[in-house]
Amino acid sequence: MNRKVVELPDIPAAGEELEDYVAALFQASGHYVEKSIVGSDPADIFELDIVTTDYAHERPRRRLTEVKGGGWGYTDLFKVVGWMQYLKIQDGAFFITRWDDRGSAPGKMGPLGLEVVCFEDFKAAPEEFTERGFGTFATQELIELWRHSYGAERRFVKLLNKRAKKGDEGAKAAKAYHRQINNGTFLARAPEESLALLYEAYGEHPKLTRGYAQELDGDGFDPQSEASDSASYKAMLRGEYPELQACTYLEHRARLSILKAAVDYALAHPDGAPGVILEGKNWFFEGLTYHALPATFHDGMTWLREQPNFSRYATFWQQLLWGWGGFYLDDREEREFEWMSKYSGIPVDEIPEALEAFDRFFPIPGGWFVNAGPTDVRMVKMVPWIFQGIGAHHRRVQYGLDEQLNLAALNPSSQYTLSDLGKRINCAVNFLLGQP
Structure with a gap:
């Protein structure tokens, strides 16, 4: 058998790699995952990184998730909140890799239904994902x-x-x-x-x-x-x-x-x-x-x-x-x-x-x-x-x-x-x- 292997970086790069990593956390913890959804109206085009559905509850629980590797601000956070309201999705998450001097964001956005999560250490990311209540893994290899x-x-x-x-x-x-x-x-x-x-x-x-x-x-x-x-x-x-x-x-x-x-x-x-x-x-x-x-x-x-x-x-x-x-x-x-x-x-x-x-x-x-x-x-x-x-x-x-x-x-x-x-x-x- 051919012994070539495909290796993934322990620390995913920004962009698609990071989106895939966060989506994989949801998928591996039992969610239904939809990705890279592009919508439009006559005046604008928008793209949703990840939308998940958790069917483990009496009623399906949907979550809109945005992923940013850097260069984010409160404009991005409020944009996600706007999408949540437009799509009638109550739960949202915003995953980042650095705080950029905005460590107060979780406290400000939490009351609006948007959780802001920073993965500064990807070795601990699965544990933090679980601790924040997003989901648990049958095995992290998934x-x-x-x-x-x-x-x-x-x-x-x-x-x-x-x-x-x-x-x-x-x-x-x-x-x-x-x-x-x-x-x-x-x-x-x-x-x-x-x-x-x-x-x-x-x-x-x-x-x-x-x-x-x-x-x-x-x-x-x-x-x-x-x-x-x-x-x-x-x-x-x-x-x-x-x-x-x-x-x-x-x-x-x-x-x-x-x-x-x-x-x-x-x-x-x-x-x-x-x-x-x-x-x-x-x-x-x-x-x-x-x-x-x-x-x-x-x-x-x-x-x-x-x-x-x-x-x-x-x-x-x-x-x-x-x-x-x-x-x-x-x-x-x-x-x-x-x-x-x-x-x-x-x-x-x-x-x-x-x-x-x-x-x-x-x-x-x-x-x-x-x-x-x-x-x-x-x-x-x-x-x-x-x-x-x-x-x-x-x-x-x-x-x-x-x-x-x-x-x-x-x-x-x-x-x-x-x-x-x-x-x-x-x-x-x-x-x-x-x-x-």
């Missing part, structure tokens, strides 16, 4: 895992932007799709509006990856393409063509966003969707947007409401796709489900039901889970190899394997599992190192 995951996500987006500038129609469509699912639906006024926008975007790009593969083969881009004999598409299934892997990432991001909006809607309407009501002498039909959503969604909602811990399903699937690599090991199912339970807060005996969510909301022939050939890997279809590689590395951490990156200690029941995981790790490492 922080590094999520920093790698965010790095892959950022590289995917940058790669698509680069290919779009070169004129690839598939990349242009993917770039627009990313804006829709990452930014366009966030500012929706209600979960049902968000769902409608998500399904609209989802319907416009039913075969994004296949269509782009067709273009890379030399034919025109066709987002409705059903072609399964594409050479580049088949190569993507072997870990090549990161631009196509980026498209499969976006397709799963859209599904995950729909699942989150479904959870939010079910929590906002615990007694079911609103319908026809009488107010005075007039009849009103509430929830028209909701009732117009696809039948598969309504079937999924009926199933979702029956699950005791459905409020944690979006967080669980975010962890599954981008942290666990979209797979679990069949021969170690009991152990892996225990860890999934520990990280997500879903009781271990309910993990099999949580794994059904994509099948319930997005049914496809044969279901979403398949075995990766003659191996012990039971995986969600179409999860990018690069994220599967991060998930394979996650197993090295989980099972406490040696520092030489050895997987053999897993002693899998299938002789092909180790080489399968190793190939995916190499794919992820090469991508993160910027190598072909």
Whole structure:
């Protein structure tokens, strides 16, 4: 196996590295995380660094977080407070790396719901994060895992932007799709509006990856393409063509966003969707947007409401796709489900039901889970190899394997599992190192 490793700095640099570090603290402590959300109105454009949702409470608790490596002032703090009020988010956090002679900021901003936190010593940052009440970690190793995951996500987006500038129609469509699912639906006024926008975007790009593969083969881009004999598409299934892997990432991001909006809607309407009501002498039909959503969604909602811990399903699937690599090991199912339970807060005996969510909301022939050939890997279809590689590395951490990156200690029941995981790790490492 290739022994190259991707090392992260103990002290993250300002900008994206620092944002990823703070987001990783929230993700590793069980929050649902949304990042780099760009909004606009006719007069201005704004960007939100991090928005987190904690589903561990009776009602979801959202927090808006801004991260600054330096050069901050009270104008920045009040700007975040303004965003909180506009978005109706009660909790806010402002993370910095130095005080800049403004040590009184926490006392001034606290009454406004904004906590100001300075990480002067990053070795103590996780402990301070917990002491301040933001969250606790099942294991601190997850922080590094999520920093790698965010790095892959950022590289995917940058790669698509680069290919779009070169004129690839598939990349242009993917770039627009990313804006829709990452930014366009966030500012929706209600979960049902968000769902409608998500399904609209989802319907416009039913075969994004296949269509782009067709273009890379030399034919025109066709987002409705059903072609399964594409050479580049088949190569993507072997870990090549990161631009196509980026498209499969976006397709799963859209599904995950729909699942989150479904959870939010079910929590906002615990007694079911609103319908026809009488107010005075007039009849009103509430929830028209909701009732117009696809039948598969309504079937999924009926199933979702029956699950005791459905409020944690979006967080669980975010962890599954981008942290666990979209797979679990069949021969170690009991152990892996225990860890999934520990990280997500879903009781271990309910993990099999949580794994059904994509099948319930997005049914496809044969279901979403398949075995990766003659191996012990039971995986969600179409999860990018690069994220599967991060998930394979996650197993090295989980099972406490040696520092030489050895997987053999897993002693899998299938002789092909180790080489399968190793190939995916190499794919992820090469991508993160910027190598072909």
